Amino acid sequence: MKHIISLGAGVQSSTMALMAAHGEITPMPECAIFADTHAEPAEVYEWLKWLTEKLPFPVYTVSDGNLTEDCMEVKTAKAGHKYTRALIPAFVSGHGIFGRKCTADYKVVPLRRKARQIAGIYGKQCKELVVTQWLGISLDEIQRMKVSLEPWLYMRHPLIDIGMTRQDCLEWMTKNGYPEPPRSACKFCPFHSSDEWRRLKAMPAEWQEIVQFEKDLQVAALQNEGPAQMKGTPYLHESWKPIDEVDFKDYDDQLSFSFNDECVGMCGV
Secondary structure (H helix, E strand, O other): OEEEEEOOOOHHHHHHHHHHHOOOOOOOOOEEEEEOOOOOOHHHHHHHHHHHHHOOOOEEEEOOOOHHHHHHOEEEOOOOOEEEOOOOOOEEOOOEEOOOOHHHHHHHHHHHHHHHHHHOOOOOOOOOOOEEEEOOOOHHHHHHOOOOOOOOEEEEOHHHHOOOOHHHHHHHHHHOOOOOOOOOOOOOOOOOOHHHHHHHHOOHHHHHHHHHHHHHHHHHHOOOOHHHOOOOOEEOOOOOOOHHHOOHHHHOOOOOOOHHHOOOOOOOO
């Protein structure tokens, strides 16, 4: 059995990895895998480098492309009309949430492909349980727990097993002399809380990228034709306002969506 950490490089998964390094969660993992969307804040990549040097097992980085660039790619269907892929859960004015495939395509797929490689699974069929994947979901996010539908994969939640919350993770890091990990999530994720948007807004370079991303996303969406034609304008905030015009104080604790709605339990950890 191969034990593999799904490493988001945020608070929970980083704590889980370091607890394994300390022997507080067993067995020692074979490795950790970081699925890179190429859209994390710079502080996450800096933290990942630091963390990799602290762990006694290897950390592999895998990727299925650049999510930022792929959101803007305009394709041509066989029928001849142009379209863009619905990758992030943007809020479309008057029509709810844009389609969402970011977590599945950019995290789950490359991570599981690497896990299969490490476990020596070749071909499409494997009915024997050979991989235990550790997910850094904490007790206060227990609703995000998922089970695997793959017969070769078991999804384990060590922090929930030992009753640790996100705050417990932060306290463990402090007690063991480690710095506080950054929040791990794509810079432009529409599921950010108001606190997270404010935190990102305080980073001038990151904020400018977010503002520009929203504008570019809207331009790309206008190119959808035929059955793919969008009936509204995509925004990063559910207020349907440009992100640089939102007063986040007006939405404290009032957002309809959050990482708790995230589909496969692999973002923001």
